[in-house]
Amino acid sequence: MAMNNDQLHRYITQQMRMSHVYQPVMLRELLRSGGEVSVEQIAKALLSHDRSQVEYYEIRTKNMVGKVLTNNGVVVPVKDGNRIIGFRLNDFVDVDAEDRDRLIAECDEKIADYIELRGSNIWQHRSNAKGYVPGSIRYEVLKRAKYRCELCGASAEEVALHVDHIVPRNRGGQDDLSNFQALCITCNTNKRDLDDADFRGVAETYGDRETGCIFCGIPADRVIAENELCYAIRDGFPVTPLHTLVIPKRHVADYFDLFQPELNAFRRMLDDLRSSIQDEDQTVTGFNVGVNAGQSAGQTIFHCHVHLIPRRHEDVPNPRGGVRGVIPEKQSY
Structure with missing residues (x-):
């Protein structure tokens, strides 16, 4: 259905619902170009509003190209205190228009030659x-x-x-x-x-195992869930029914020595186990999640493991304080 100027006015001023600047930017380009415009031109217009792209190239300007040209004596940083806010040509003197155009043309030629030589690979760093x-x-x-x-x-x-x-x-x-x-x-x-x-x-350390470690040699039939970096078993001495342990596949003693990918894998595993336990036992109304890190904290198996302990309403007379119960006299407060 065709849209006249008044309808377009009402759409822009009254009907347009925006989650970003995309719609008005595209319409502006269409209006400036007489009603039709290429996708590339719209993309360039959107790019002009994308502050993140400017920030990206500000970083590369200061940390890379600016340093190279500064080290070669071509440019000098312009600073506000310790912050670089720009660059200027080193000892640049006024040149006539002909010399300036020649230098610009030489830069254009360098750009064209490099693009022809490397193709789209020159932008691979943006991936x-x-x-x-x-x-x-x-x-x-x-x-x-x-x-x-x-x-x-x-x-x-x-x-x-x-x-x-x-x-x-x-x-x-x-x-x-x-x-x-x-x-x-x-x-x-x-x-x-x-x-x-x-x-x-x-990457190789993820395969670390220790001979004699109970968690490095756990039987496959005890494993109830696993992903690429950790696995889960039911605790051999459960505090409550369905008490579960999440254990890294890599041999590492302390929770605080886990790599970030392992922490991510633990979080995902704990979320999945919580859901599966609640599906299996509708009486589960809460969980204690805990780690014993070090002998003083009660750790007895020195291969890191996280306890996921399901809790049920009135499974103890007074659950107040939860994990504070590791020091019994401090549990109630």
């Missing part, structure tokens, strides 16, 4: 990781992070969030939910450019 991360994975990662950067806490309403491989693919990291995290554009760029942690041996 979150080599290869495609499906939208369903992205959704799960962002949902788990509550739509905030897991490093600095920035909200998706303020900055663009990327789905980042915690252990990079080129260091052996896997395309599994436990190896993804949500990072804002700034944290993700800084992590890639400045983090000098050596991940080359990390």
Whole structure:
């Protein structure tokens, strides 16, 4: 159905429901171009409003190209205190229009030659990781992070969030939910450019096992659930029915020595177990989740494990204080 100017006016001013700037930006480009415009032109117009893209290239300008040109004596940083706010050509003197146009043309020629030589690969650094991360994975990662950067806490309403491989693919990291995290554009760029942690041996450590460790050699028929980094069994000496242990496959003694992907895998496993226990036993109305970290805290098997203890209404006379009961006289308060 055709739309006249008055109808378009009413749509823009009264009917348009916005979750982003996309609609008015696209309509503005259409109006400026006489009613028809290419997808590429719309995309460029949207890009001009995307602050996250500007932030990304601000970081690369200061940390990469700006440093190279500064080190070669071509440019000088312009600073506000300790903060770089711009660059200027070093000892640049006015040149006539002909010389300026020649220098600009030489830059254009360099750009064209490089693009012809490398093709689309020159923009590979803009990918979150080599290869495609499906939208369903992205959704799960962002949902788990509550739509905030897991490093600095920035909200998706303020900055663009990327789905980042915690252990990079080129260091052996896997395309599994436990190896993804949500990072804002700034944290993700800084992590890639400045983090000098050596991940080359990390992937292999997930296979660490210790001879004689009861949890490294658990019989397969005791395992009730598992994912790539942890598994679950029923406790051999249950505090309550369906008392369950979640255990990393890697041999690691202390909960605080778990890698972030293992913590992610634990969280997912605990969520799944909670649901399955409640489905199996409708009388379960709560849970205690606990870790004994160290001999002083009561740890007896020095392979990390998390207790998931189902609780039922009136299973003890006074449950108040819960885990505070590790020091009995401190439970009630």
